[in-house]
Amino acid sequence: MTAMIKNWRQLWGQGDFPFEWVQLPNFRDPQKAPVETSGWVIVTEQMLKTLAVPNTGMAITIDIGEANDIHPKNKQDVGKRLALWALGTTYGQNIVYSGPLYKSMTRQDGKIVVKFDHVGEGLVAKGDKLKGFAIAGENQEFVFADAQIVDGTVVVSSAQVAAPWRCVTPGR
Numbered sequence: 001m002t003a004m005i006k007n008w009r010q011l012w013g014q015g016d017f018p019f020e021w022v023q024l025p026n027f028r029d030p031q032k033a034p035v036e037t038s039g040w041v042i043v044t045e046q047m048l049k050t051l052a053v054p055n056t057g058m059a060i061t062i063d064i065g066e067a068n069d070i071h072p073k074n075k076q077d078v079g080k081r082l083a084l085w086a087l088g089t090t091y092g093q094n095i096v097y098s099g100p101l102y103k104s105m106t107r108q109d110g111k112i113v114v115k116f117d118h119v120g121e122g123l124v125a126k127g128d129k130l131k132g133f134a135i136a137g138e139n140q141e142f143v144f145a146d147a148q149i150v151d152g153t154v155v156v157s158s159a160q161v162a163a164p165w166r167c168v169t170p171g172r
Contacts, residue, residue: 001050020057025065034134034142057085060099096120111157112167
């Protein structure tokens with residue numbers, strides 16, 4: 001996508017015009033076992049890395065997909081999220097224009113603490129608990145983990161991993 005955006009901007013001669021896209025939503029059934037990467041995770045991670053290109057944005061849709069259809073039925077929220085990005089960046093409105101995006105991770109007391117940008121008034125879980133987080137020690141053997149929102153961060157841990165090294169959200 002990075003090459004495509006740069007190419008289009010060069011071909012059209014309009015400078016670094018705003019360019020936004022829709023993140024691939026969750027698609028497929030929930031994973032039975034945690035894994036560090038899958039084809040889907042790699043593609044969504046590359047989409048996230050494209051945000052390094054100046055004047056680009058991504059509508060976060062990981063929470064509105066359906067397991068049996070790559071095209072979310074909820075088109076209104078997809079459109080609203082695209083509009084929020086344009087209003088908050090291109091048109092300079094002082095609004096929260098993106099969903100949470102990974103910022104950093106630290107290891108503390110046998111847990112991993114994950115920080116995010118674009119959290120607005122705070123992180124919120126849909127349902128009674130966070131799902132889809134996995135954690136591993138230096139051996140890179142991932143297990144599903146417990147995750148909680150604590151003071152605007154997500155704290156991830158597992159009784160099976162005494163000294164966590166990495167944390168992933170492998171998708172559904």
